[in-house]
Amino acid sequence: MLSKHIRFLYNDMSKRLIHNSSILCKKKRMHPVLRTLKILKDDLKNLSPSFIETEMKALSAFPSHTDILVIGGGVIGTSVAYWIREKTGLKGPSVTVIEKDPTFSKSSAALSMGGLRQQFSLPENVQMSLFGVEFLRSLKDRFDSDADVCFTPNGYLTLVGEDGVQPLLDNHIIQKELGALNILLNKTELKQRFSWLNTDDIEMGCLGLAKEGWFDPWSLLNLLKKGATDLGTRFIHAELLDFVSHDTEFIISGEKEAEYTGINEAIVRMPNGEEKSIEFAICVLAAGNETNVIAKKANIGTGKGLLSIPIPLELRNRYVYNVVCEGESPRINMPMTFDQSGIYFRRNGLGGSYFVGMSPFVGEESQTNITEKEFFNEAISPILAERVPAFKSLKIHSSSSGCYEYNYFDQNGILGQHPYYGNIYFAAGFSGQGIQQAPALGRGIAELILDGKYQTIDLTRLGFDRLIVDKPMYELGTL
Incomplete structure (x- = not known):
């Protein structure tokens, strides 16, 4: 220190x-x-x-006030803090990050495989992930010569059946135009390249040749936090309890007055139980799967007019397993593979160890009493063994289950200003893909706050306004 x-x-x-x-x-x-x-x-x-x-x-x-208050010290909130200070330096606006669990024991990042891909249908998502690769490649220049997140550029492999061929073709065109280096492989080509793969019910696959792979999420979080701290960001272990509102009057069209309730103060609880308040000019809500709950403390989703529109986030289960193949292991060229069933897997090192993950589909969320082992045996193992015959002899080494934020409106992030509270910004709702887009998301929010508009990647379509006009931004033909 x-x-x-x-x-x-x-x-x-x-x-x-x-x-x-x-x-x-x-x-x-x-x-x-x-x-x-x-x-x-x-x-x-x-x-x-x-x-x-x-x-x-x-x-x-503990500060009595801060220029910018970030609620949530995970990878998204920390990225926001880093980019604000990176753009302004030590003499820029003061930034304070509030995080109730600095161990991140329940963070979505704890269950993330750290995947990075450009295989999306929305240009915004492709561009953000492309910048993610650029950011990872510049870590040593940005931080220090020891900076590393163990990026493994083994690519992504998306497998589809007959119904998924046309969306895959359409998406491939968008990805190539934006600079992604992916190729399409038919059934025969897939089998020739990946002899360990059963392609009986697969018609086509999309494989990333470069700029795709996986990295260590914890290393990225720690680097961003170090960078933000070195630039003057204050991180505080505390839990947000409430916001303090104040009523003012303003003129509409110069003809009549209307009441406006603003928010510029937060009440937090320290680890010792003491409650403190902190005033702010701008607040960024980046609390992952708790963003909706925190937003309600500002009457977002429970008020009238624009405040009646909730943040469409809910918790979804996700199961991740570290398994060991006791038989002959697939070759080292195994990419991060997304099966049409919703199961995804990749190798973990070189010794026959693999990570396998899956999120239950809608309608299966009620199975809260099922254990991690039961879910693997009933929902994952049969499909996995069919797709990779060598995986018929898998042994679970360790497993974990938890929740991640799921945007039930359109499964994409909600970014930018709230239409009622001009000083409240959102960076949440990424539905499992936020870890790879964190560098671009943080930069985008910093641009909005400091420059008044996006300067690099235009993320306007991912703003809150689409909730008002009911225009979802769906990903098509992707997992």
Whole structure:
């Protein structure tokens, strides 16, 4: 923490050093080395133990106000914080992130396989994932030479039957136009390339040749958090309890007055049970599957008019297994494979270990009493063994189950300003694909807040307005 604080001071000192050097140079002639030493001597006086202690206490103290408050310290919220500070630097607006579970034991990222693909039908999703690859490739330049998320560029393989061929063809055209490097393979070509695959009921597959694969979600989260913290973001372990509203009056069309309820204060509970308040100018709701619950504390979804429209999020179960193939394992060229049944799998290292995942379909969510092992044996194992014959001899090494945010309106993210509260922004509802789009999503929200509009990828169609006009943004022919 001390070295991090000194880095903050060093950055400020460097800027003052350049400024003051030019002033001294104009006032009197002095040897450049002596001039530099004099300026450093003056600035280093501020680095006394008492000064550092005072400044560190200020950094660790709970703030009474912040310019931008981010609710949710997962990968999306942390990305928002990182990009705001990356765009503005240390002297930009203050950013505070509230997270009630810094261990992320129930986070969607805990169940994510870290997949990255461009196999979407919506241009926005293709573009965001393409930027995700670019971001991963620039980690060492952005952070440090040790930055790594273990990106494995083995590609994605989407398998479809007869009914899925035309959507796959249509999507492939969009993906290629936007820069994705994917190819289409027929039944014969699939079998030739992947001898371990049963293609009896498969008509076509789409395979990513580059820019697709998987990475470690936890490493990405930690890098983004480190980057945001180094740039001055404050992360606080606390739970949001409520928002404080205030009523004002404003003129409509210069003819009549109407009442407006605004929100600029949040009440949070600290780990010790103490309640505190923090005022904000802007608030970003990026709390994953709890975003809908938090939004209701601001009367979003329970009020009148524009406030009557809820955030269409609900919890959906997801099961992930680490399995070991006791027989002959599929080859190392196994990509992240999405079967038409909804099952997805990929290799985990090189020793015959694999990750397998599946989310129950609508109507199966009521099976809350089923165990992870029972779900695997009943819903996954028979289909998996049929698709990959070598998987008939799988043994479960470990398993986990949990919930992720599911946008039941159109399964795509909800981004941007709320139409009633001009200072409330959303970054939620990504229905399982947020981890790969986090860099682009965070950058997009930062652009909206700081620039007033999207500067790179136009994500306007993913805004709240589509809920008002009832125009879903469906992904077609994708899993």
